[in-house]
Structures are given as C-alpha cells and as structure tokens.
Amino acid sequence: MKTGPGTEAKTAATGGSRIGFEDVSVTYGNLTVLHSLTLTVNPGEVVALIGPSGSGKTTALRAVAGFVRPSSGRIMIGERNVTHLAPYDRKIGMVVQNYALFPHMRVDENVAFGLRAHGAREDVIRQRVPECLAMVGMSAYARRFPRELSGGQQQRVAIARALAPRPQVLLLDEPLSALDAQIRRAMIDEIAKLHTSLPNLTVLYVTHDQSEALTLANHIGIMRDGKLRAFGTSQSLFRNPPNRFAAEFLGRANLMPVKDLQPTENGHARVSFGDTFLFARNHHRLAGGSDCLLCVRPHDFRFTRATSEPNALKATVLSVQWQGDVQNITFETGGHTVRMTTPPMADPPQAGESVRIHFEPGDVTLVPEDPAHG
Numbered sequence: 001m002k003t004g005p006g007t008e009a010k011t012a013a014t015g016g017s018r019i020g021f022e023d024v025s026v027t028y029g030n031l032t033v034l035h036s037l038t039l040t041v042n043p044g045e046v047v048a049l050i051g052p053s054g055s056g057k058t059t060a061l062r063a064v065a066g067f068v069r070p071s072s073g074r075i076m077i078g079e080r081n082v083t084h085l086a087p088y089d090r091k092i093g094m095v096v097q098n099y100a101l102f103p104h105m106r107v108d109e110n111v112a113f114g115l116r117a118h119g120a121r122e123d124v125i126r127q128r129v130p131e132c133l134a135m136v137g138m139s140a141y142a143r144r145f146p147r148e149l150s151g152g153q154q155q156r157v158a159i160a161r162a163l164a165p166r167p168q169v170l171l172l173d174e175p176l177s178a179l180d181a182q183i184r185r186a187m188i189d190e191i192a193k194l195h196t197s198l199p200n201l202t203v204l205y206v207t208h209d210q211s212e213a214l215t216l217a218n219h220i221g222i223m224r225d226g227k228l229r230a231f232g233t234s235q236s237l238f239r240n241p242p243n244r245f246a247a248e249f250l251g252r253a254n255l256m257p258v259k260d261l262q263p264t265e266n267g268h269a270r271v272s273f274g275d276t277f278l279f280a281r282n283h284h285r286l287a288g289g290s291d292c293l294l295c296v297r298p299h300d301f302r303f304t305r306a307t308s309e310p311n312a313l314k315a316t317v318l319s320v321q322w323q324g325d326v327q328n329i330t331f332e333t334g335g336h337t338v339r340m341t342t343p344p345m346a347d348p349p350q351a352g353e354s355v356r357i358h359f360e361p362g363d364v365t366l367v368p369e370d371p372a373h374g
C-alpha cells in the first residue's frame, strides 16, 4: 500500500474519515430537494447512494464536497464539523461524470495539479504522481493529453488526480456513466481493486446503476424525492427490501399481492395468493392477518412437475425471450404477470403453454404494502 498506512490507520481509528450527514436539508428557493438526511459512512466503507433522476443523490454528495450549503443540519468528516468549511479545506477527493481533466495539461500535469494546489513540495510531487498513475494502471500514458485518451482512461486519470493528495474521503458522482457498458464493467472491477488496496479510504458513490452499487458498496442508500427511503447492507436490502420502492429499484422483483398473513415457525409466514397458500420469510415481522406483498426475485422461480409441492403456482407462459446468457420468461398466474430468469434452456416452453412454477420459502420475503413506506 502506497498511502502511508500508519497515518491512515490512526485517522481511521479516531473516526477521521467517517462521513456523517446529521439531519441535513438542502433548499433551493422554496423547494426542499434534500429532506433531513441522516446517514453515516464509516471509515473505510463504500456507501452507494442510488435513486431515480432528481432524487437528491448529487445534492447530498455536493453537500459533503462543500459546493452546496445545507439549509439545516450538519455535515461531519471524522470529528470535524465541515458544514461551513470551504471545499478546499475539507480534504476530500472528488470524481465527476464528465472527466473534468484540464485539456491543455498532460496526464502527469493533471495529477500534479491537485498536489501543487495543496502546497506539496516538488520532490513529493515527483514521487507521488507516478505512484498514483501506477495505482490506476496509467503509467504508460503520463505524457499524453486528455484528448489522446479514451473515456475510461480519462476517468482513471481523474481518479489518480483525486487520490494524489491522499484524501480521507473520496466522492464519486456517476464516475462511469459516460462510458460504454463493457468499459464500465471493467472499471467497476478496477475501482473495487483500488479500494482493496486503500482500505481506509471512505467512499461515497453516487450512481443510478444498481449493479455498480451492488458490486462496490458495503451499504446502499436508496433515495426518492429527496428522502432516504432505505438503507442497509447491499445483501440485506436485496434480500429483504423494506418497501416496494426498494424492492423494485434494487434488482428486479415480482411483487405479488398476498393476504391474511399467518406467522409460522422460524420467522416464516403463510399467506394467501388467491386460493393458494404460499410460504415465505417474514423478515419484517409483519403482523398476523395483514395483507402485504410477496417479493420473488425472477431468478428464484423454478419449473416444477410435482403437483404436491408447496409454493407451486399454475401459470401460463406469456413470452419467452432469449438474451444471450439468460432467458426471460413471463407468465400469467392468478391474474398477475410474473417474470422468471433462467440460464438459457435447450427446450424452453412456448407461449400459451400451461406450466407449474415454484420457489423456495427461504428465498423470498414479505414486504409491507404501505404507501407511507413506499
């Protein structure tokens, strides 16, 4: 590791790189676009903020950077209340969507720029610039101009530039969204590796791409209308979404309306879907008798022939789509349309065919159908 592990370990131990939003609101004119956001990014963690366009993700990130002034609440970095500090004094690195490299400067000059602005000595700059370019695999491009680089390469330089002054906190605002899908996937892996080599760097990552969030983040926050609607580990949010919006926004979900929940053993419950009893995890401990949604991820459906198997539904195939590495099949069941994804099948069912589909109770969960939580 090339970033002075001793120093970083110390700052991490004192919470030096924790990002804290404490009841932060942001208002433009009389429009509040961020409502009482309270959220912590622990030292060394990656938290991704996801949500639809206009949900307030960038506003939250810019409030940490110091480009947006909260109308109320506090922004903490470690033990420092930075709410009223200038961006320059916050010791953060930031990478935005559209590269933002200086076009008239070569790659190494771009990386040196931030160090110089922080008053680094020339001998430090000479050592640090190649170190940072090596970190992002761009050593061979040091003397090129940004226009001589691909989008992915420019974004790597932007990351090297942001990391050069050894920030405690790295803010990434849609850093990959201008890249095409294949390069984006490669860059996600590279950012993940980079974070492994800088384990004390705290990262706030804004994206609308759920696969970036799922790959990179320890925790994910899901925003809508300026409010944090869900927050949790990537795994728990995916497996146990707390509301309809979270279930639909993070991964694909079949949300089937079910009635008359009856708790059973081991945190499971039985519910009624039309005339059929179905069993699922009751992770959110919804009350007996309640109506709710059954969340079945498309990859959790299987075909079954057994007529006696529990959690099996009679279904009619509506469509079968082959998409290379997966097959998407939609069905009508109980008056609802549900979707299954499977690996490509040699002999897939045909539209109009009657089949039985099944899921394991332990793979699916019940989600409250409460507009207030949605």
Ligand SMILES: Nc1ncnc2c1ncn2[C@@H]1O[C@H](COP(=O)(O)OP(=O)(O)OP(=O)(O)O)[C@@H](O)[C@H]1O
Residues within 6 Å of the ligand: 028, 033, 051, 052, 053, 054, 055, 056, 057, 058, 059, 060, 208
């Ligand atoms: N300077 C500004 N003045 C007025 N309104 C603004 C300003 N900046 C952002 N907004 C509004 O604040 C809301 C949140 O914007 P923000 O950029 O934080 O959303 P976002 O979730 O990052 O969206 P996207 O994914 O499209 O980038 C939007 O309704 C936007 O129009």
